[in-house]
Amino acid sequence: MSRTQKNKATSGHLGLLKAKLAKLRRELITPTGGKGGDKGEGFDVPKTGEARIGLIGFPSVGKSTLMNKLTGTESLAAAYEFTTLTCIPGVINYMGSKLQLLDLPGIIEGAKDGKGRGRQVIAVARSCNLIMITLDASKPAVHKRLIEHELEGFGIRLNKEPPTLIFRRKDRGGITFSSSVQTSLTAESVRAICAEYKVHNADVILREETTEDELIDVIEGNRIYIPALYIVNKIDAITMEELELYDRLPHYVPISSGLDWNLDGLLEEIWSRLNLIRVYTKPKGQIPDYGAPVILRNDERHTTIEAFCNKLHKAIIREFKYALVWGISVKFNPQKVGREHKLRDEDVVQIVKK
Ligand SMILES: Nc1nc2c(ncn2[C@@H]2O[C@H](COP(=O)(O)OP(=O)(O)OP(=O)(O)O)[C@@H](O)[C@H]2O)c(=O)[nH]1
Ligand SMILES: [K+]
Numbered sequence: 001m002s003r004t005q006k007n008k009a010t011s012g013h014l015g016l017l018k019a020k021l022a023k024l025r026r027e028l029i030t031p032t033g034g035k036g037g038d039k040g041e042g043f044d045v046p047k048t049g050e051a052r053i054g055l056i057g058f059p060s061v062g063k064s065t066l067m068n069k070l071t072g073t074e075s076l077a078a079a080y081e082f083t084t085l086t087c088i089p090g091v092i093n094y095m096g097s098k099l100q101l102l103d104l105p106g107i108i109e110g111a112k113d114g115k116g117r118g119r120q121v122i123a124v125a126r127s128c129n130l131i132m133i134t135l136d137a138s139k140p141a142v143h144k145r146l147i148e149h150e151l152e153g154f155g156i157r158l159n160k161e162p163p164t165l166i167f168r169r170k171d172r173g174g175i176t177f178s179s180s181v182q183t184s185l186t187a188e189s190v191r192a193i194c195a196e197y198k199v200h201n202a203d204v205i206l207r208e209e210t211t212e213d214e215l216i217d218v219i220e221g222n223r224i225y226i227p228a229l230y231i232v233n234k235i236d237a238i239t240m241e242e243l244e245l246y247d248r249l250p251h252y253v254p255i256s257s258g259l260d261w262n263l264d265g266l267l268e269e270i271w272s273r274l275n276l277i278r279v280y281t282k283p284k285g286q287i288p289d290y291g292a293p294v295i296l297r298n299d300e301r302h303t304t305i306e307a308f309c310n311k312l313h314k315a316i317i318r319e320f321k322y323a324l325v326w327g328i329s330v331k332f333n334p335q336k337v338g339r340e341h342k343l344r345d346e347d348v349v350q351i352v353k354k
C-alpha cells in the first residue's frame with residue numbers, strides 16, 4: 001500500500017487492499033476451533049460498580065503502582081517486566097460512585113520469555129468503559145503508537161464516534177453510492193471494498209467525511225468505540241522541557257504514581273471521560289440522600305426519569321405517577337415531571353407513586 005501512489009485511479013485498488021488486510025487481521029485474532037485453549041485463566045473478572053476502567057501499557061510503566069495508589073489494592077509492583085500476569089480488580093471510590101479499575105499485564109509480548117498475555121489483555125480492554133493507556137515518560141514516544149496499533153488491530157476504536165455512514169444491504173440493484181459532501185472515500189473504492197466482502201447489492205450513503213477504514217469498520221461490524229486517557233507516568237524522571245513535548249497530546253494526563261503527583265487531577269479526568277451524572281433521591285419530607293447518588297450514563301437513553309427509576313428498582317416504574325425535580329434540568333424548583341424528563345448532574349428527585 002505504501003508503494004501505491006494515492007490518486008483517483010488507484011483508490012479502488014487501495015480500498016481493496018485495506019479490505020483484504022482487515023479480513024486477514026480478523027482471521028488472525030479470532031480464536032480458531034483447534035487452539036481456543038488460551039482463553040485465559042485469571043482474566044474472567046466479573047464486572048462490578050458503575051463503570052470498568054482498564055490499565056493498558058508496556059511492561060513496567062507503573063500500572064500496578066498506580067492501581068495500588070488509586071484503589072488501595074495490593075497488586076505486586078516491582079522493577080522487573082511482567083510482574084503482573086493476570087487481571088487484578090480494584091475499586092476507586094469517587095463522587096459517591098464505585099468504579100472498577102483493572103490492573104493488567106504489560107501488553108507487548110515478551111519476546112524472550114513468552115510471558116505476554118496480549119490477546120487476553122485486549123479481550124479485557126474490549127469490555128472496558130474507559131481505557132487508560134499508560135506510558136512511561138522516560139521511554140520512546142513511539143510506544144503510544146504501538147499500543148494504539150495493537151488495540152486498533154483488535155477492533156477497538158479509541159476516542160472516536162461510530163461512523164455516520166449508512167450501509168444498507170439489499171437484494172438487487174447493485175452498489176449505489178451517494179454523498180452530500182466531498183470525502184476521501186470514492187465510488188471506486190466503495191465498489192472494490194464491497195466486492196472483496198462479496199457484497200453485490202447495497203446502498204452506501206455518506207453525510208460527512210468518511211474514510212475507507214470507516215466503511216470497512218461498518219461492514220466488519222464488531223468494532224467498539226471506547227474513550228481513552230493517555231497517562232504519562234514517571235514524570236519525576238524527566239525534565240520540564242521533555243514534559244512540554246506531551247502538551248499537544250489530546251486527553252493526556254501527566255502523573256507520577258510513585259510520588260503521588262497529580263493523582264487528584266487524574267481522578268477528575270477519569271470522571272469527566274466516563275461521562276456519568278449523579279442524581280440524588282429525596283424521600284418525601286426528608287432531606288436528599290447526598291451520600292448515595294444514583295449514577296447514570298450521560299446520554300439520551302440513560303438519563304430519563306424512567307431510567308433513574310429502573311436503576312433504583314425494576315418495580316417502581318409500575319407505580320410511578322410523577323416526579324418532583326430540583327436542579328439544573330428544570331426551570332422551577334421543584335418541578336413536576338413525567339417519565340421522559342431528562343435529568344442532569346446533581347439533580348434531586350422525589351418519586352410520587354400512584
Ligand atoms: N520514577 C518512577 N518510578 C516509578 C513510578 N511508578 C512506578 N515506578 C517504578 O516502575 C517499576 C515498575 O512498576 P510496576 O507498577 O510494577 O509497573 P507495571 O506497569 O505494573 O509492570 P508489569 O506488571 O510488569 O507490566 C517499579 O520499580 C516502580 O517502583 C513513578 O511514578 N516514577
Ligand atoms: K513491573
Ligand SMILES: [Mg+2]
Nearest residue numbers: 063064083084
Ligand atoms: Mg503490573
